[in-house]
Amino acid sequence: MALSNNPSHDHHFVPVFYLENWADPHTGKVTEFKKRYNGVLPRLTAPKGTGYKKFLYDSDDGSAVSLEASFMMPADTHAAEASRLMLASRVKIDWTQRQRSGWSRFMMGMLLRHPEDVAELARLVDDDWTxxxxxxxxxxxxxxxxxxxxxAEEWWEQNRSEFREKARLKWHRDLIDHKGIGRRLNSMSWNVANVTDSKHILLTSDRPVIINGAISDRDVSIMVPLSPTKLFIAVRDEKTLAQITGESPTQLVARVNRQVVANARSFVFGSDARYGEFIKKHFATSNESSLMQKLAEKRRLERLAKQPTPPR
Structure with missing residues (x-):
């Protein structure tokens, strides 16, 4: 079989379609900022040439079907359709269920598919399957x-590794495709803000989803940069939307950029290198736990609560 027909071993935790929105129209390249031994430095690259790790969504022992071809690639295809719709539309979008679910899955993925998330989930599963x-x-x-x-002990030793890997990949898929959270995201009011009048342009990173509040809160807001000039905003209350859009475009973009850059773990991306000093100052400065870390801690506490109390 020709190599071109095989799924890529470069598993993107920042989807290519998403980074293409920051690509220079003449060169097709984005500017990647990455922390290296001598500082946070820019590099021009094709969207396909960054934001990935080899074999990231494969099972360690090859015993389970990779998530890359079976889940991540189809999910990104549906999210790309929703992204194109938001970037092209000038009026309120008449969303289909598939388009809404595709974008909700993208947002959950960006909160849960980073290499740090994969490692955290592996530790969690190891604890459960020891x-x-x-x-x-x-x-x-x-x-x-x-x-x-x-x-049973002999059977367990023979099969534990395979079961653990299948459980890890299934958990990962189920978390990203969580039906309950997906319904809550789908039910929010979705909006696209055009910030062309801002003095700044939007940046993005490997952690581009900004959530202010809990998903169930009435005043929750979710923001995701869509391109250098467009911002996705989801709210439950129109008053919250009015507060956000009541800021000047310049103020809004500056605030979003600070959060997106502070949340970054491996990469920040822009359409050029003009914000290099800003990125160096704020790169990965957020101490907030990731969603996967919060879920893992919740699971560990539940496990501790189930342990029998030792006799006194």
């Missing part, structure tokens, strides 16, 4: 076939 629980032992003996190992 020991054979009593429930699993009971079920093993209940359904054991004659050709299977005589003890």
């Amino acid at each position: 020991n054979l629980s009593q429930t699993m032992q009971d079920r093993y003996y209940q359904y054991r076939e004659p050709e299977m190992p005589s003890t």
